[in-house]
Amino acid sequence: MSRLSINIRRALSDFSLDIALDHDFKGVTAVIGPSGAGKTSFLQCLAGFVDGRGIQIKVNGEIWNDTERGIIRQPHQRRLGYIFQSPYLFPHLSVEDNLFYGMKRRGQLADDEIAQVIHSLSIQPLLRRSPSALSGGEKQRVALARSLLTKPDLWILDEPMSALDKKSRQEVITMIRPILSLSSAPSFYVSHALDEVAQMADSVLVIDRGQVKFFGSIDEANDQDLGIPGLQNEPGVILEGVVKDFDEEYGLLRLNIDHQDIFLPARSRPSGQRHRFRILRKDVSLCLSCPSSSSVLNQIPCIVIALKPASDYQTHVKLAFGKHILWATLTRKSVDNLRLEPGVSVTAMIKAVSLLGTH
Numbered sequence: 001m002s003r004l005s006i007n008i009r010r011a012l013s014d015f016s017l018d019i020a021l022d023h024d025f026k027g028v029t030a031v032i033g034p035s036g037a038g039k040t041s042f043l044q045c046l047a048g049f050v051d052g053r054g055i056q057i058k059v060n061g062e063i064w065n066d067t068e069r070g071i072i073r074q075p076h077q078r079r080l081g082y083i084f085q086s087p088y089l090f091p092h093l094s095v096e097d098n099l100f101y102g103m104k105r106r107g108q109l110a111d112d113e114i115a116q117v118i119h120s121l122s123i124q125p126l127l128r129r130s131p132s133a134l135s136g137g138e139k140q141r142v143a144l145a146r147s148l149l150t151k152p153d154l155w156i157l158d159e160p161m162s163a164l165d166k167k168s169r170q171e172v173i174t175m176i177r178p179i180l181s182l183s184s185a186p187s188f189y190v191s192h193a194l195d196e197v198a199q200m201a202d203s204v205l206v207i208d209r210g211q212v213k214f215f216g217s218i219d220e221a222n223d224q225d226l227g228i229p230g231l232q233n234e235p236g237v238i239l240e241g242v243v244k245d246f247d248e249e250y251g252l253l254r255l256n257i258d259h260q261d262i263f264l265p266a267r268s269r270p271s272g273q274r275h276r277f278r279i280l281r282k283d284v285s286l287c288l289s290c291p292s293s294s295s296v297l298n299q300i301p302c303i304v305i306a307l308k309p310a311s312d313y314q315t316h317v318k319l320a321f322g323k324h325i326l327w328a329t330l331t332r333k334s335v336d337n338l339r340l341e342p343g344v345s346v347t348a349m350i351k352a353v354s355l356l357g358t359h
């Protein structure tokens with residue numbers, strides 16, 4: 001956990017970036033919002049890639065930027081792990097030398113810490129290779145390992161997966177998610193991809209026209225009227241379950257959340273492992289009693305806790321199961337037919353195939 005105090009006020013072309021946050025940050029904060037909202041500008045201020053005017057940043061009590069006091073740390077003086085779309089590896093150095101290049105500048109690590117980093121990102125087979133002989137996903141893993149060895153106080157990841165194909169993305173996400181989540185240094189992670197946010201984020205920061213529109217944990221984001229705000233095209237909730245088992249024959253993973261089984265198509269995962277997935281509110285239908293025979297594998301008993309008009313003819317229904325929130329978007333006609341109101345018990349029906357795309 002790190003205490004970050006951030007105060008940024010600076011003009012961009014059409015609006016001002018105006019961000020004030022003072023918080024103990026932990027794990028991965030997904031930074032989301034429409035294109036041109038100021039996400040990259042925000043990260044650049046944190047990293048020190050812009051002139052320091054109008055920026056106050058304190059990390060664990062250390063001033064990184066305070067123009068009033070005349071303190072501006074250059075990017076190389078900030079202990080920062082910066083990962084972006086196309087990682088830069090020194091082309092004339094082997095992967096191994098690229099890794100240790102970062103270390104020489106920042107002091108030594110114990111051998112077992114180095115071995116742990118190399119192991120956790122599966123870098124061992126790549127050590128003797130030249131960067132030109134690496135795939136995009138491998139380069140990203142090396143860049144991440146190099147940053148890890150410098151023990152950053154803050155991670156900044158700006159669409160790090162956007163240049164990768166689906167398979168490499170998933171490989172990298174699976175490897176870096178536990179590293180970033182368990183790291184004592186918090187991360188800011190910009191992404192437009194809902195599945196990435198669903199898998200990576202512990203908290204969500206929504207920026208729109210330079211302003212913070214929402215900041216909170218995943219559970220708080222789930223609780224919001226717009227699901228995951230900033231990704232309004234596909235509002236939904238992000239949930240995390242524990243793997244119970246994997247059905248090899250049907251390619252279905254069974255997760256448990258609050259004693260509720262959820263089936264979703266995915267690759268095999270060891271039981272006991274935590275797994276994130278998202279449920280879009282357009283994919284949730286409701287019925288008053290659980291149908292005895294249905295193709296829908298996921299049937300979750302819920303209580304209606306609120307109804308919010310989505311438009312003249314559609315309603316968002318907020319549902320609780322255990323301590324979790326679900327949303328369903330229904331026609332107003334369906335809401336009337338079922339006589340839905342707060343307190344009514346319903347069964348939420350979610351096709352397993354609609355949970356595809358989160359693995």
Ligand SMILES: Nc1ncnc2c1ncn2[C@@H]1O[C@H](COP(=O)(O)OP(=O)(O)OP(=O)(O)O)[C@@H](O)[C@H]1O
Nearest residue numbers: 011012013014033034035036037038039040041042
């Ligand atoms: N150095 C700058 N000076 C003035 N305006 C800038 C500067 N850099 C970016 N802008 C403008 O600020 C706005 C925010 O840009 P930014 O790249 O931060 O948005 P973004 O949310 O990261 O967008 P995207 O999701 O498309 O990458 C845009 O209108 C952009 O044109």
